[in-house]
Amino acid sequence: MPVQWPQGFSIQQLEKSHKRAAFCSGADGVDEWLKKYARQAQDKRLSVTRILIKEPDIIVGYYTLAMGQVNFDELPPEIARKLPGTMMPIITLAWLGVDQRFQGRGFGERLLAQALADCHHTGHIMPFVAVLLDCVTLNAKKFYQRYDFKELPGHPMKLMLPWKLLDEMMGA
Numbered sequence: 001m002p003v004q005w006p007q008g009f010s011i012q013q014l015e016k017s018h019k020r021a022a023f024c025s026g027a028d029g030v031d032e033w034l035k036k037y038a039r040q041a042q043d044k045r046l047s048v049t050r051i052l053i054k055e056p057d058i059i060v061g062y063y064t065l066a067m068g069q070v071n072f073d074e075l076p077p078e079i080a081r082k083l084p085g086t087m088m089p090i091i092t093l094a095w096l097g098v099d100q101r102f103q104g105r106g107f108g109e110r111l112l113a114q115a116l117a118d119c120h121h122t123g124h125i126m127p128f129v130a131v132l133l134d135c136v137t138l139n140a141k142k143f144y145q146r147y148d149f150k151e152l153p154g155h156p157m158k159l160m161l162p163w164k165l166l167d168e169m170m171g172a
């Protein structure tokens with residue numbers, strides 16, 4: 001089911017014209033990425049950043065997705081044992097943030113749902129075995145753990161959502 005946004009809100013791909021200076025999620029790295037690096041990385045085809053805009057031009061939140069790889073032996077055994085012993089394709093949810101003025105209103109959850117819907121769509125065209133993310137703080141980790149992300153063995157700040165689970169979530 002498509003993610004629903006209130007009237008006057010829309011998802012857009014980050015462009016030079018978007019006004020990023022006022023964005024403040026409260027996490028420095030998350031803010032710095034959007035303001036300084038997200039567009040450069042997009043221009044270099046390393047990642048894509050999509051932003052949630054409130055008309056006319058307020059950035060409510062954003063997320064960044066990138067393709068990645070993980071060594072198969074870093075995956076949980078129940079997934080790894082069915083895979084060849086090589087590097088495995090993954091999608092990285094590299095960043096996600098909501099401006100403090102809009103936190104606590106369900107936008108983080110909906111941005112995550114949108115990011116996962118994008119991953120699911122991609123997975124039918126370019127396969128990957130899991131969505132991975134690095135938690136910037138323990139607080140962020142608690143947020144993601146609400147949504148079926150599990151720790152990557154031996155990496156307490158890395159979380160993963162296997163394709164099978166993502167596919168089930170999206171089919172539900």
Ligand SMILES: CC(C)(COP(=O)(O)OP(=O)(O)OC[C@H]1O[C@@H](n2cnc3c(N)ncnc32)[C@H](O)[C@@H]1OP(=O)(O)O)[C@@H](O)C(=O)NCCC(=O)NCCS
Nearest residue numbers: 025027096097098103104105106107108109139140142143
């Ligand atoms: C983490 C963040 C994205 C959450 O966004 P948000 O818009 O405030 O979250 P939502 O309003 O959608 O919350 C959805 C649910 O998660 C809960 N929640 C929100 N932040 C949480 C956290 N850090 N830990 C545990 N639960 C959390 C909410 O209480 C809500 O639960 P409810 O539906 O039972 O009331 C936002 O606080 C943020 O941008 N933080 C700074 C940047 C950051 O840490 N980004 C993540 C790593 S890159």
